[in-house]
Amino acid sequence: MARRGQRQTGNTRTAPRQQRAARPLEKGDIIRVLARAVREVEAKAQRGPLTAAGRTKFQVVALLVREERTRVKNQKDISEPQRAEQLKRLDGVATILAQTVALDPTVYPLLDENAVFTDAADTLRTEMLQAAGIEQATTTKAADDDVTPAAAERRVVPQSVISRQLANPFLAPDFSAVTQRADSPKRLSTWELLGPLFRAFEYGGSSSCMPLPEPGFLMTPGGLELMPHQAQVVAAAAEGHRTFLLADEPGLGKTAQALLAAHAADAYPLLVVVPNVVKTNWAREADLWTPSRKATVIHGDGDSIDGFADIVVVNYEVLDRHVGWLGDFGFRGMVVDEAHFIKNKSSQRSQHALELSERIRNRTARPLLMALTGTPLINDIEDFRAIWQFLGWIDDKKPLAELMEKLEATGLSPADHGFYSAARTSVISMGIVRRRKVDVAADIPARRIADLPVELDDAIGRSIRDSERELARRLVARYDSALETRSAGVVVDGIDHDLVRRVATWEREDTDNEKTGENVFTMMRRIGQAKAGLAADYAAQLSRNVGKVVYFAKHIDVMDVAEETFAKRGIKFTSIRGDQSAKARQAAIDGFTNDEDVEIVVCSLTAAGVGLNLQVASNVVLAELSWTDAEQTQAIDRVHRIGQEEPVTAWRIIAAQTIDGKIAELIDSKAGLAARALDGSDEEVSSSADIQLEALVALLTEALESR
Structure with a gap:
């Protein structure tokens, strides 16, 4: 039989492999x-x-x-x-x-x-x-004329953006605040400075944080309270500082700081470029912290965006389609989240981010530019070349005017002994802010749960939402049928909430007896599967920022997806599962706690939810929701234990626009009841069946209210 790629016709023979060049x-x-x-x-x-x-x-x-x-x-x-x-x-x-x-x-x-x-x-x-002999451009392009035909064909302009442009066709560059500069000093003009600046950070120093003012206020426009370390950054923006490399550890509220800095600087419209996994969360946070400013999220070609919004959120993966109109939109501020995503200057995502930053700086005087990353500054300092360029501190070859003036003011050159310390201080004063959890432990709770909404915008997500609507229709039909057949003379104004609860109870009993197809239990199972990749992606980002992370999931296939994701990214991990021997289990625990290279432990909620000490980490990712607060708490307590020196953050991954959010709210509401019961209350602690019942009640009530 002929092998693939080799043809045998008549007496023709394939030449021996060693004779073919x-x-x-x-x-x-x-x-x-x-x-x-x-x-x-x-x-x-x-x-x-x-x-x-x-x-x-x-x-x-x-x-x-x-x-x-x-x-x-x-x-x-x-x-x-x-x-x-x-x-x-x-x-x-x-x-x-x-x-x-x-x-x-x-x-x-x-x-x-x-x-x-x-x-x-x-x-x-x-x-x-x-x-193939094809050279890639490594410099940013500032005009649409420079893009390739392939890139140009992918670009789109949403209709709502066209409407905004037509409503304000005379948007002009803002040069009102441009300061007149004298000729730059020439003392350092002949020196190669970028290499020494990077080496200055390799030598380390006493602080990696710029001097920050005392917080001017702690209450926000949305009526929420800021933590003091967050308010310091907002105060700096209010005083006129306009570039920030905000490198706080995850869990210290960088999103809120960026949104409120934009509010303080009046940096609207604001462009926010983020990884796909957190773009829904940015819109949610904007609604919480700056409710007077409309936020819109770009999905795909942007058909659903609001072109008149104050905050535009776009993920790196679709930035190439929108970079054209985004550069002409008139943004007065730009934020890049997980800024280490742009460290590779030859990548498209980096080139697009740098292009947009340059276009914003060219048409707006002193725009607000913020790069957010939890990556420690002392690791791979060359990675910050693109970030510093995004912020306008340097270009490809040299420091730009503001940073150069600071370096000139030191009176030193790279040949002088004190240059590196002075240069490091000069760069930090440009806007580097780095706080760790232990630095601000007094500001934050010892244990907190942070919800991270993610968008299921693929075919699986659409299928889940369709199934949820079908379940709601079935519940409504059952409610209407019961309403028609019950005893005459019973009159209820509006929704009969007692009947709603009875219908929900019937549905749950049918679920227990496996009489129905799609139900709340199978729906949550599918949501967990759909979230698996996004949850693993976030855990990978988190480990890149803070080191060791504990990843919890309920089901084996969700754990499999996580492990596959970590393996593809070259992240070393261990795993704790229910089918392990005691020896294998202990080896996995020892590997996570003792091996510095092991960044993540993937845990089964049921197998690892009790009896473990994983306090070497202070960050937990909950990829799937539990049916009870107790199960969730047991998982978090593997990290939040006596001897834990850092505040613990549990990142709960929530599928936006699905029943997942309702389940999370119900779990939280039952948490207070459980606490009261443990404190001596006569109230009974809720079970998983109670959560399922309440979820069905909420689903049916919402469907009845909306018809």
Whole structure:
């Protein structure tokens, strides 16, 4: 039988492998590179599920096929037969991609243009382009004329944005606050300064935080109370400081600080660029902290955004579609969350963020620019090159005017002994703010739960919301039927809440007896599966920022997704499951607590919820909701134990716009009841069945109120 790629016709024989020399790649022959790569991926898929490296290569090939197809279609200097031939070759690569999906269906989501594109994928894309002799631009582009045809075709302008532009067509650059500068001093003009500035941070120092003013106020426009360390940053913005590298540890409220700094600086409209997993949370936080400022979130092509909003939230993965109109929108402030995402200046996400920052600085005098990251400043300081450039402190070659003036004022040069300490202080004064939990422990609770809403905006998410609506319709039909058949003479004005509770009880009993298809229990199970990747993604980001993280899930498949995510990202982890031997379990615990390289322990809620001491960490991710507060508390208490020296934060991942949020509220409401019962109350502590019943009651009541 002929092997794939070898033809046998008549008496023709394939030459021995050692006698065949590979034809050298032609300059720009990207299709040959893609064909070779996709065959490698297919061959691996034939042997079993693809590894992390194989999945990355699959995703990069799919992306480059789309880009090359667009380029070929728009190429002006080739004939139609040549165009048809190249498109045919690309179809061949696409066919093998489809065959690979048939062999390993788990790679299908990677074909989505909104799929997360990791740094490893960015690097591989660059390598494949270089192998084909194609050079990538590494400098930011400031005008739409400089974009490639493929990038231009992906760009969109939402209709609501066009409406805003038509409503205010004379938006002019703001140069009102530009200060007149004298000629810059020349003492350091001949020195190479960026390298010494980075080395200044490698040498360390007493503080990584700029001097901050005393908080002017603790109450916010939304009526919430700020913690003193948060109010200090807001006060600095109110006093006129306009660039911040806010590097507080997770759990110290960087989101609130950024939103309120924008309020204090009147930096509206405000652009917020974030990872996909937290963009819904940013909109929610904006509603809490600055309720007078409308926030809108860009999903996909932005068809649902409000073009007249004050705060525009966009995730890195779709930034390439919107960078054109965003640069002309007239933003007076910009925030990048998880700013280490832009550390690789050759990546598209970094180039787009730098381009937008430059365009905002070019048309707005002293805009508010904030880079948020929990990554310690002393690690990989070269990673901050792109962040400093985003903030306008440096360009590709040298410090810019404000930082240069601070360096000149020291009277020192890199040849002087005291330069590095003075340079470090100069950079920090530009706006570096770094506080750890232990630094502000008096400000924050010893144990708190922080909800992180995530958007399920894929096919699975839509299916879950459809199922929830179907369950609500079934409950309403049951309620109406009971209302019609009950005894005559009973008159109720509005909703009969007693009947609502009886209908919810019947539904729950049917669930217990497995008489219904989709129910509240199976729905929560599906929500947990849909959140798995997003929860793991956030845990990975968290470990990158703070070190060790405890990740809890209820179901094995959710744990599997987490472990696969961590493996793909090169994050070392251990796992505690119910089917482990005592020896394996102890080895996993010891690995997490004693090995500095082990960043995450993946735990089963039922297997690891009791009897463990994991206080080496102070951050917990709850990927799935429990049915009782007690189970949730037991998990958190694996970290919040006697001897824990840092405040503990439990990050609870909530699927926005689903019943997940209702369940979380019910768990929290029952927590107070449980506490009272333990303190001697006669009230009975709620069970998981109670939570399910109350969720059904809430679902039915909401459906009846809305009709």
